[in-house]
Amino acid sequence: MTEGTKNQKTGWTRRRVLGTAASGLALAAAGGFPMPAIAQGKKLTYWGGLIFSDDANKLLTDTINAWGAANGVATEVVMINQNETTQKVSAAVSSNSMPDALDMGLGLARLLARQSQFSDLGDLYKKIGDAQGGWFTGPDTATDLTADGGIARVGIPFGVNGNLLLRRKDLLEPAGFTEPPKTWDELVTQAEAINKPPVSGLGLALSNVGDANLQVAVLQSFGGRIADDAGKKVTLDTPETRLWLTWLKNAWDKGLFSPGNTTWDGAGDNQAYLSGQAGFIANTGSVGIAARKDDPELFQSSAFSPLPGGPKGIISPIDVQVRAITKASAMQDEAKALLEHLSSPEFMNAYFNVAIYGPVLAAQEKLQAFDGTNTILVGLLGLAKNGTAPAYPDVNNAAFADFNSNFLIPKLAQRVVVDGWDFDKAIAEAQAQGQAIYDKYA
Amino acid sequence: MTVSAQVPARSRFAGGLRLKLFAYALVAPVVLLILGLVAYPFLFAIWVSFTDMVIGSVGQFVGFKNFQYLAGTATFWSAIWNTVTIVLVSDGLKLAIGLGLALLVHQKLPGRGLFRSFLMLPWAMPAFVAFLTWRVLYQPIGGGINLILTQTGLYPQVIDFLGQRQTAMASVIAASVWRGFPFWFVSILAALQSVPKELYEAAIVDGANAWQRFWNVTIPSILPVIIVTTLLSSIWTANGFEHVWLLTAGGPSDATMVFPVLAYFGMQTQRIGEAAAVSVYMLPVLAILVIFATSLMMRREE
Numbered sequence: 001m002t003e004g005t006k007n008q009k010t011g012w013t014r015r016r017v018l019g020t021a022a023s024g025l026a027l028a029a030a031g032g033f034p035m036p037a038i039a040q041g042k043k044l045t046y047w048g049g050l051i052f053s054d055d056a057n058k059l060l061t062d063t064i065n066a067w068g069a070a071n072g073v074a075t076e077v078v079m080i081n082q083n084e085t086t087q088k089v090s091a092a093v094s095s096n097s098m099p100d101a102l103d104m105g106l107g108l109a110r111l112l113a114r115q116s117q118f119s120d121l122g123d124l125y126k127k128i129g130d131a132q133g134g135w136f137t138g139p140d141t142a143t144d145l146t147a148d149g150g151i152a153r154v155g156i157p158f159g160v161n162g163n164l165l166l167r168r169k170d171l172l173e174p175a176g177f178t179e180p181p182k183t184w185d186e187l188v189t190q191a192e193a194i195n196k197p198p199v200s201g202l203g204l205a206l207s208n209v210g211d212a213n214l215q216v217a218v219l220q221s222f223g224g225r226i227a228d229d230a231g232k233k234v235t236l237d238t239p240e241t242r243l244w245l246t247w248l249k250n251a252w253d254k255g256l257f258s259p260g261n262t263t264w265d266g267a268g269d270n271q272a273y274l275s276g277q278a279g280f281i282a283n284t285g286s287v288g289i290a291a292r293k294d295d296p297e298l299f300q301s302s303a304f305s306p307l308p309g310g311p312k313g314i315i316s317p318i319d320v321q322v323r324a325i326t327k328a329s330a331m332q333d334e335a336k337a338l339l340e341h342l343s344s345p346e347f348m349n350a351y352f353n354v355a356i357y358g359p360v361l362a363a364q365e366k367l368q369a370f371d372g373t374n375t376i377l378v379g380l381l382g383l384a385k386n387g388t389a390p391a392y393p394d395v396n397n398a399a400f401a402d403f404n405s406n407f408l409i410p411k412l413a414q415r416v417v418v419d420g421w422d423f424d425k426a427i428a429e430a431q432a433q434g435q436a437i438y439d440k441y442a
Numbered sequence: 443m444t445v446s447a448q449v450p451a452r453s454r455f456a457g458g459l460r461l462k463l464f465a466y467a468l469v470a471p472v473v474l475l476i477l478g479l480v481a482y483p484f485l486f487a488i489w490v491s492f493t494d495m496v497i498g499s500v501g502q503f504v505g506f507k508n509f510q511y512l513a514g515t516a517t518f519w520s521a522i523w524n525t526v527t528i529v530l531v532s533d534g535l536k537l538a539i540g541l542g543l544a545l546l547v548h549q550k551l552p553g554r555g556l557f558r559s560f561l562m563l564p565w566a567m568p569a570f571v572a573f574l575t576w577r578v579l580y581q582p583i584g585g586g587i588n589l590i591l592t593q594t595g596l597y598p599q600v601i602d603f604l605g606q607r608q609t610a611m612a613s614v615i616a617a618s619v620w621r622g623f624p625f626w627f628v629s630i631l632a633a634l635q636s637v638p639k640e641l642y643e644a645a646i647v648d649g650a651n652a653w654q655r656f657w658n659v660t661i662p663s664i665l666p667v668i669i670v671t672t673l674l675s676s677i678w679t680a681n682g683f684e685h686v687w688l689l690t691a692g693g694p695s696d697a698t699m700v701f702p703v704l705a706y707f708g709m710q711t712q713r714i715g716e717a718a719a720v721s722v723y724m725l726p727v728l729a730i731l732v733i734f735a736t737s738l739m740m741r742r743e744e
Contacts, residue, residue, distance in 0.1 A: 086712060090497040108497075111712060115499045198583050208691045208707075259582035262694035263604040277583055405711035414695035418607055429516060436514060 043074040044331050044338065047088070047102035049321065050079040052286060055354035060342075067341050073334050093117065100329035101339065106142060106320045106390065107401055109155045113145055114398075118154035119325045124336050125153040128343045133362030136160075139320045141389045142396075155322025156339050158348070159357025160384040162318040163214055163282040163307055164376075170301035171199065171279055180305030184218060184247055187280060187308050191256045194279040201256040203278025205410070206417065207264045212410035214282050214307075217317055219244045219409060220393060221310030226403055227438060231395030234403075234434040236412075237427050243311070245416055245423050252417040262418050274298070282307060285356040285376040292376075304379035306386065318387035321357060352377060358384035399441040408434050488725075491718035501715055508719035520696040521704045521720075528615060528686075528700060529679045533672060535619045540626025541668075545660075547627075548634045558631070565624035573688035576617040580604050580689070604690050607697045614698050618685045622678075626671055633667035634660070666738065673735035677728055 048060045061077045068075030078099070080088050085104055089112065092098045098117065112118060129135045139157040146152040165180060165187075171194040172178075181187040191201025205211040216226065223240035227233060251257065258272045270287045272278035274295065281287065291299040307316045323342065325335040341347065345367060352359065352369035358380030359365055370381045390396045408430050415426035491508055495501025512518045543561060547554050564572065579586040580603040591597040603613040637660065645655045683702040686692060692699035692707070701724050708717025 086497065087709070090712075090714070093497060108712075111497060115497075208693050259600065259602045260605045262606075263610065263690040265688075265691060275584070402711050402713070406707065411695065414693060418605075418694040418697075433515060433517075436511065440511065 042331060043076050044068065044101070044334050045076045045078065045099040046338070047085075047099045048077055048079045049085065049103035050081045051355060053289065053354050053356070056351060059347075059351055059354060063342065063347055064338065067338055071334075071337070073331075073338075075338075096328070098326040098328060100331050101323060101325045101335045103158075103321060103323055104155075106155070106322060109143075109322050109324055110145060110148065111398070111401075112324075113150055113154045114148060116150065117327060118151065119327050119329070119332060120151045120153065121156055121325065121336070121339070122151070122153040124340060125156060128156060128340060129361065132343070132345065132364065136360055136362060136384050138318050138384060138387050138389060139360040142318065142320045143322060155324045156343060157320045157322050157360040158343065159321040159352075159355065160318050160360055160380065160387065161284045161321070161357055162316060162380075162383045162387050163217075164285060164304045164379040164383065165307055166273065166281050166283050166287055167303055167305065168194065168199075168279050168301055169303045180303065181308045184221065184308045184310050188247070188251045188254070188256065191251070191279055192254055195254070195256050198277050199279055200258040200272070200277060201279045202251060203258045203269045203272040203281040204261065205264045205269055206257065206262050206413045207268065208407045208410060209264060209266050209268070210404075211264070211266060211269055211282075212407060212413075213404050215244075215248070215413055216404060216409045217307065217315040218247075218310065221308075221312055221315040222247065223310070223312040226394045226400060226409075226434065229395065231397045231399060232438060232442060234431055234438050236431045236434060241427055242423050245413075245426075248413055249416055257417075262414055285380060288376045289356055304375050306379070306382055314386075314388075315392065316383060316387045317390050317392065318358075318383055319390060320360070356380070358382075360384065397441065399438040402437050402440070403434055406433070406437060408437075487718050488722055490715055491722040493715045495714045495718075497712045497714065504715070508716045509723065512716065512719055512723065517696050517699055517704060518720075521699045521701050524611065524696075524698055525680055525700045525724075527611065528618065528682075529676050532615045532618045532622065532679055533675050535615070536623045536626045536675060537668065537672065539619065539623045540630050540671075543623075543627050544630040544634055545656075547631060561627055562624045564621050565628075567621075569621065569684045570688065572621050573617060573685050576613075576620070577604070577689055580613055605694055607694060610690055610694060610697045614686055614689050617689060618679065618682070621685065622675060625675065629667055629671045630664060633664035637663040670735055670738050673731050673738070677731050677735070680724065680728060680731075 046064055048057070048064075050057055057079050061079065064075050064077050067073075080102075082105070085102075086108055089098070089102070089104070089108065093112070093115070104112075109118070125135075129140075134140075135157065139160055143155055143157050144152055145154060167180060167190075169178075172190055175190075175193040177190045177193065181190050187202070193201075195201035204214060206215070219226075219241060222244040224238060224244050225235045225240070228235050258268075258278050261268065261272075264272075269278065269281040269283060270290065273281045273283070273287050274290060276298065285304070288299065288302065288304065291302060307314060309315075323339050325332060325339065329335055343361075345363065348359075348364060349367040349369050351357075352364070352367065353374070356376065358377070359367070359370060364370070365381060365385075370377055372378055391400050394400055412426050412430040415421040415429065416423065419426075421429075490501070492503055492505060493501035494504045494507070547558055547561070551557070580588075582588060582600045582602045582605070585603075587603065588600050592600065601609060603609045641659045641663070642655055645659050650658065680700075681702060682700075683706065686698050686700050686703050687706065690698045692703040701720055705717050705720040708714075708720055711717075
């Protein structure tokens with residue numbers, strides 16, 4: 001038998017194996033490259049912020065898809081957990097696969113705006129504002145990125161959130177406290193009155209989580225500052241910082257803070273309150289919604305109020321959620337039309353009723369959602385109208401954001417209450433670490 | 443003659459070359475896959491650690507700036523100390539518990555099969571579930587451990603296990619040991635079962651007592667397995683994220699801060715270059731452990 005006949009009989013030659021492998025590789029490679037857009041058809045991709053309210057998530061998805069169907073635009077809505085938006089967006093930017101439009105917090109929007117990722121929405125911002133009585137001052141100021149040197153308006157605000165004080169009125173009223181505390185000192189007085197195991201007066205986090213950065217606002221309300229007016233030199237070593245630490249240490253020494261609060265995760269205060277172990281917490285309203293759904297009795301026993309103030313007044317920073325359009329999107333006009341639709345009073349009224357955001361537009365105050373029946377939304381309305389701009393009175397720059405992401409103020413508190421450091425030593429460490437962060441941005 | 447003698451040689455050469463090319467072609471997809479999935483991300487992470495990359499920008503080369511900045515922070519030094527402490531103490535405890543239980547189960551005891559399966563449960567449980575369960579157990583109010591201590595009168599006061607410096611690290615290590623000892627147990631048990639009985643018989647004939655048999659027969663026989671297990675476990679523990687993150691998130695006051703958690707915080711600040719630098723700081727030590735473990739395992743296979 002010749003070599004040739006042998007090969008014909010077996011069917012598999014080296015050449016054929018190689019040929020088959022090469023064909024497979026070629027097919028796989030072809031699959032890895034995107035087909036031309038025209039062949040795929042245009043589709044508007046929207047990344048919505050997944051919040052804990054299923055109703056809100058469904059409403060957003062259904063509304064976008066219905067708008068697409070009515071306007072002949074193919075839509076794809078991907079709901080992204082808000083805690084994972086940064087990671088997802090990071091990967092999408094690196095791989096040039098950003099959606100056409102997306103929801104996000106102001107911090108991420110600001111960062112991406114510096115990288116010129118977004119389209120200019122100045123016209124749309126003005127159009128929506130003019131149609132609905134203008135924007136509230138807080139969201140308006142917070143989302144103005146003129147100082148960053150790029151486009152002033154890259155996002156359309158759609159909701160305000162921030163901390164409200166949630167208290168157990170069923171415990172406080174019998175103790176003689178019918179009104180919410182107006183100052184941080186009053187808060188300690190009231191907390192002390194109801195601080196009996198298993199209830200701790202203050203369910204405030206002092207751990208390495210975002211909730212613990214509430215102490216930045218407390219520090220500022222005592223007159224302290226993170227940095228100077230130029231936003232460059234850290235200014236923690238002041239009498240005002242010591243005043244705040246005195247307040248904190250006093251409350252700690254009285255045993256008012258919930259045990260375990262120095263290592264709480266983001267849900268620590270929620271769990272403490274919902275399990276009936278905390279008299280006061282500062283929360284965005286999510287705990288109230290959870291209580292309303294799962295523990296109506298606790299919800300009825302709770303009340304919301306603005307954050308207390310210090311010697312320098314109330315510092316109650318707001319965060320603003322925005323919708324933006326990516327610069328690379330091939331569907332700029334469609335995306336703008338969608339964002340305008342999502343700002344309509346009809347949609348936003350329905351959305352506010354199931355989400356936990358405060359209004360951003362003056363006309364939204366008149367919506368049914370804010371008629372006073374929902375106490376959480378009433379609190380958020382107050383926050384939208386009276387809340388302070390992010391970082392205020394500090395400069396809201398990248399260094400401030402980095403400072404807070406490193407939880408330097410909660411860590412300063414931990415040095416004092418956990419390690420027992422004296423104020424000078426703890427402040428000196430925080431000052432040095434803070435300055436090292438600010439120097440990176442000099 | 444000359445011509446006819448050269449033709450077969452060239453043919454052999456050409457045949458050999460084709461065979462080699464064929465072999466390379468077969469291996470090439472796997473090599474490309476490994477390069478793409480392992481080498482590229484690995485080298486890219488090293489590159490990123492030398493840049494000021496933040497989300498949305500590719501970043502500029504900044505030399506050792508990220509490393510210098512990290513070395514200047516107290517948290518970084520806490521992370522070094524804590525990582526070393528967790529690796530040494532928890533692996534030491536895992537060794538002691540794993541060895542003790544393996545020796546026990548190696549005996550002919552009634553129901554030992556069931557006992558073996560029972561001991562594997564912590565390892566079979568997803569880490570996420572295991573450490574959240576431990577977190578609940580450690581709770582000051584309503585936590586299982588505090589309930590036992592207070593209600594039995596062993597310790598009348600509630601202990602904030604995770605919230606105070608004195609107990610946080612020990613609590614993290616205890617949970618980590620609980621989750622990790624079954625790997626040691628199983629590895630050592632397998633090694634014990636492969637020790638030839640003749641060695642023990644010879645030792646008995648020589649008059650060796652139980653301790654002498656353990657020290658001179660058992661330990662030398664299972665030592666290679668213990669070394670490999672130590673190296674692997676050290677790598678996993680040093681790289682471990684969930685046990686610290688889910689229990690304390692590195693607190694309180696950096697008392698349990700470790701490198702993986704520090705790197706995660708770097709990601710939270712959106713400064714990817716710094717986060718990568720934290721990981722790269724760990725590389726030399728981990729690389730040494732990996733090389734040791736790999737060479738030992740290959741030697742054992744031979």
